[in-house]
Amino acid sequence: MFSILIVDDEPDYRETLSLLFETLGYRTAQAGSAEEALTLLEQRFFPLVVTDMMMEGMSGIDLLKIVKADYSDEIEVIMVTGYGSIETAVETMKIGAFGYFIKSHDPAELRQEIEKAVECLEARKRKLIDSSQDSFVIGSRNPQMARIWALINKVADSNANVLITGESGTGKEIVAKRLHDLSSRRDRPFVPINCQSMPPGLIESELFGYEKGAFTGAGDRHIGKLEQGSGGTVFLDEIGDMSMDIQVKLLRTLENHQIERIGSTQSVDVNFRVVSATNKDIRKAVEEGNFREDLMYRINTFEIHIPPLRDRREDIPDFVEYFIRKYAAETGKYIRGMSDDTKNYLMNYSYPGNIRELKNIVERLVILASKDGILSLEDGRPESGAEGTEGGRVSHIESYKEAKRDFEIRYIRDVLKREGGNITWAAEAMGLSRRQLFNKIKELNIRVD
Numbered sequence: 001m002f003s004i005l006i007v008d009d010e011p012d013y014r015e016t017l018s019l020l021f022e023t024l025g026y027r028t029a030q031a032g033s034a035e036e037a038l039t040l041l042e043q044r045f046f047p048l049v050v051t052d053m054m055m056e057g058m059s060g061i062d063l064l065k066i067v068k069a070d071y072s073d074e075i076e077v078i079m080v081t082g083y084g085s086i087e088t089a090v091e092t093m094k095i096g097a098f099g100y101f102i103k104s105h106d107p108a109e110l111r112q113e114i115e116k117a118v119e120c121l122e123a124r125k126r127k128l129i130d131s132s133q134d135s136f137v138i139g140s141r142n143p144q145m146a147r148i149w150a151l152i153n154k155v156a157d158s159n160a161n162v163l164i165t166g167e168s169g170t171g172k173e174i175v176a177k178r179l180h181d182l183s184s185r186r187d188r189p190f191v192p193i194n195c196q197s198m199p200p201g202l203i204e205s206e207l208f209g210y211e212k213g214a215f216t217g218a219g220d221r222h223i224g225k226l227e228q229g230s231g232g233t234v235f236l237d238e239i240g241d242m243s244m245d246i247q248v249k250l251l252r253t254l255e256n257h258q259i260e261r262i263g264s265t266q267s268v269d270v271n272f273r274v275v276s277a278t279n280k281d282i283r284k285a286v287e288e289g290n291f292r293e294d295l296m297y298r299i300n301t302f303e304i305h306i307p308p309l310r311d312r313r314e315d316i317p318d319f320v321e322y323f324i325r326k327y328a329a330e331t332g333k334y335i336r337g338m339s340d341d342t343k344n345y346l347m348n349y350s351y352p353g354n355i356r357e358l359k360n361i362v363e364r365l366v367i368l369a370s371k372d373g374i375l376s377l378e379d380g381r382p383e384s385g386a387e388g389t390e391g392g393r394v395s396h397i398e399s400y401k402e403a404k405r406d407f408e409i410r411y412i413r414d415v416l417k418r419e420g421g422n423i424t425w426a427a428e429a430m431g432l433s434r435r436q437l438f439n440k441i442k443e444l445n446i447r448v449d
């Protein structure tokens, strides 16, 4: 249900608006001042704020300015005032209000404004979670993450280097791609490079390229990723794992905007923006002498920290819906809904592998869904019906904890079996790191053949 925050220092007027909006089918919350509204916005996400203009303390205009600065288009604001004038209406719209309503006017006008705003917010959301190949979930129902999306929108069209931090699977690469897509570099290449997966010798030639015959095995000239990304964005994933000597070379390139291919003495001008990501604590790496401080300052003009999925559970339903649509389209299956226990499981699970893990769980549920089109953990269990059931009915009710453990054991066993017992591959398929899977295997006492 759509939530509207009503801000007014007159309790009666707040109550009237609340009644009006609730009869229209919206959920409401009330704040008696702009200050209280800001506190509420920190705790819960309201896509729409309807605020009085003249209030004791901070005015509605001040509130509008702060909301637009912190959340930009993630939150729309409608300004309500007792004394309307064309000038104030124009002023509020210039600051970014979605609409304007004068208290003495017909409430039908306000209703229309609200409906327009809701339609606009929902259309934006639909566009963002459509199931086309390259789209992703953008925006958030979690206040902290909604602010991060607003910051992403703001810094995208600048040349500032951005460092994205956060646990594995939180969507750092998606954010990097979004920064690129929203920038004026969008028609030029987005070049991702994983600094962790490549052996140190290879990463240098991948980044800087080489001339024909530069070293044994160097066939034709190879254009490196930094040169390929010229005009566009280079995404340096897992930058915390970059070796010290490559860090020196990268820093030099960032300072003088030139590279030298290996085996060449000529410099080539390059103009790329760097977006980097790491799930390591880069400041600690600097303290421990594993990361250059000067490079850290170069790459993090802005730092964007993405919280883990378990700290923004409000977003789970949108992700689930998005991935169901994606995998239903891919598999050609018609999915009508999901069982209550599956919903509870998805809402309450801790997702150590974050969005990647949620994505893999939903993919699996869609693939294994039976003909009725209802997603069910029961279908997700390969050996379901084999034990603990009588005539298809569960003989005793397990505690939630037991059921979860049971699911995890079967799920991990099944994926391990499918990946031929290879823990690295199985971890990748599940959206976990190797270590996370290894710890789970130990904790659940699973035998790996």
Ligand SMILES: Nc1ncnc2c1ncn2[C@@H]1O[C@H](COP(=O)(O)OP(=O)(O)OP(=O)(O)O)[C@@H](O)[C@H]1O
Pocket: 135, 136, 137, 138, 166, 167, 168, 169, 170, 171, 172, 173, 174, 175, 237, 277, 279, 322, 355, 356, 359
């Ligand atoms: N906002 C999103 N919308 C749709 N899918 C998403 C979103 N964020 C992440 N994902 C999906 O989750 C998976 C992990 O995302 P991504 O690779 O960006 O995470 P990461 O933080 O870079 O992970 P790692 O640190 O392991 O490289 C990907 O498959 C991605 O498609």
